[in-house]
Amino acid sequence: MRWSYNRERSRSVAAWLYLVALLIVAMVVVGGATRLTGSGLSITEWRPISGALPPLSAHAWAEEFARYQRIPQFRYVNPTMTLAQFKGIYGWEWTHRLLGRLVGLIFFLPFAVFLALGRVPRRLVWRCWVLLALGGLQGLVGWWMVASGLTKRVYVAPERLATHLGLALVLFGFTVWTGWEAWSGRGRPLWGVPPRWRALAACLAGLVFVQMLLGALVAGNHAGLVDNDWPLMNGRLFPSDYAHGGLFATLLHSQAAVQFNHRLAAYLIFLLSGALALFAALSRGLPSLLKITVGGVFAVICVQVLLGIVTLVAGAPLWLSILHQLWALTTLTAALFLVWKMRRS
Template sequence: MRWSYNLERSRSVAAWLFVVAALVVAMVLVGGATRLTGSGLSITQWRPVTGVLPPLGAQAWQAEFARYQAIPQYRLLNVGMTLKQFKFIYGWEWTHRLLGRLVGLVFFVPLVVFLFLKKIPRRLVWRCWLLLALGGLQGLIGWWMVASGLEARVYVAPERLATHLGLALAIYALAVWTGWEAWTGRPRGGDHYSPPSWIGWGTALVGLVFLQMLLGGLVAGNHAGLVYNDWPMMNGRFVPAAYAARGSEGHGLWATLVHSQAAVQFDHRMTAYLVVVVVVALGLTIVAARNAPSMLKTLALVLIGVVTMQLLLGIATLMAGAPLWLSLIHQLWAVVLLTSALGLVWRMRRS
């Protein structure tokens, strides 16, 4: 059966993009688990093709283990680790890289088919090419991140971790937004109810949530969730005494903002409060508007509920000392928050 070419929309294309977005979320979560288990440096080589298979046989495992034993993380943190323990951390990193390859495959093969069949709406083709380019760039940034921890550090550089996370979130957001566009087609004509100020604040909110997630990446990269585990104070102070103290990379503004445990956690906290204030203010404004579409009001209320839950999850994760399971839930709910904010802005532009 020959597929029809619809210039306006294609729900099969939308479904494909939603699957890709879901795989990106899975990769972000596995990446978070990889970081929390200290597994990210267990694979010391970048082999895009041959690396799809794990070591096969005892000799191959010993060779892989020997390469890991040569890097600072093993010598300074994990000396004496057994081969069984190494296989555990290797499994996390291998799964993360395998998911990356799977995302690329699931995106590229249908892309070729849809382009050949002229199934992708023409106005969305460039976005699909952009997604492909960003996906390739993500692989390079992933290795750039890992390489930072192979010679002089025991963990990857936090700023590179945040960059890797940020690009993954950008790919996710673009895939979801393009999927919505492919599902619904072009906006219908008529009066546009949402005031420009709402769209402006909504767009700013999406940017703020994105920034907050990058700050979360810095917290993770600096292991800052393992310190200052009281709330609402930080060791009894609102602003921690060590905010501008020497960070892991020395003194200076950059070292403070990116490498100081006190600074990155404080900034993450303050930005969280700002996100809540903006969400509540914008959401209540929309709900109180007499002529706002019911769908927009519903999305605003959902967003308020999502941000409230995320705030509670963040506090619980901090005070519990960032256990793996709770940290991953907090990370997943951050994606839900980003999606909710994106959905609100997308609906505003179509109201």
């Protein structure tokens, strides 16, 4: 049966969007590993089409390695790197870019088919076009980030890394939100949810988003490798080396500052989500399903806080850092789902 554009929901469209969201998660996680392993500058050219294949001959590998040897990261960080070692870091960046291409294909081709068949609900068509545009923009921002480390820096600029991650999170959040809409149809009035609850839920989701950007600054500045004690920082409540030049330089480039800010945001999120869970449990008018949802979000945040502490104290090993980032995406999803449930009216 043909599904028209004005149909309220389409679960096949929702399933497709959930698949795209999972691929974005994989791309973000691999991207995090790429930064943590110092692999992000291994591919020094942006070739959207020809770069889909890795070097396939010894000569091609030698040429790729020679390009890498001309950038500051090789000269000042990896001057003794061998070709075999270069292939290792190249693999991370190539996989990250490959996932980006896959996300584009798996979004565009089914979208074209769903449009032709009339299966995308009319109210969601514009959202899908926005998602397509954001995906293209993400590729440009990714190269803009990489370019920051090819001439004068030995790593990419942390603020550009945070911008790249932030756009990926917007893309992910908009994708899953549109998937929920496609799966469930237009919302119905949900009684017993005061406007202040919706505002607090939106505030919580916004704080989780900002916290993930702060985490990108921590990764970009390698700040997880310093001040590895908790709850103090190098034995102090407030780090003595917080300031690093002017305000902009401090907030974006000071290792102590970005880690301290990341900690403070975590405490704030924990307190806000805990207060929401407590008030929800005591509320008589809030629907039971929403009470369970609020409690679930708080539980997810508690796990993330513990993961952050363990990752820090352990010196940010790769596997724990990746797990911390993956659970951060889970936390963002839970917070967005709470907002979505409260706005079903």
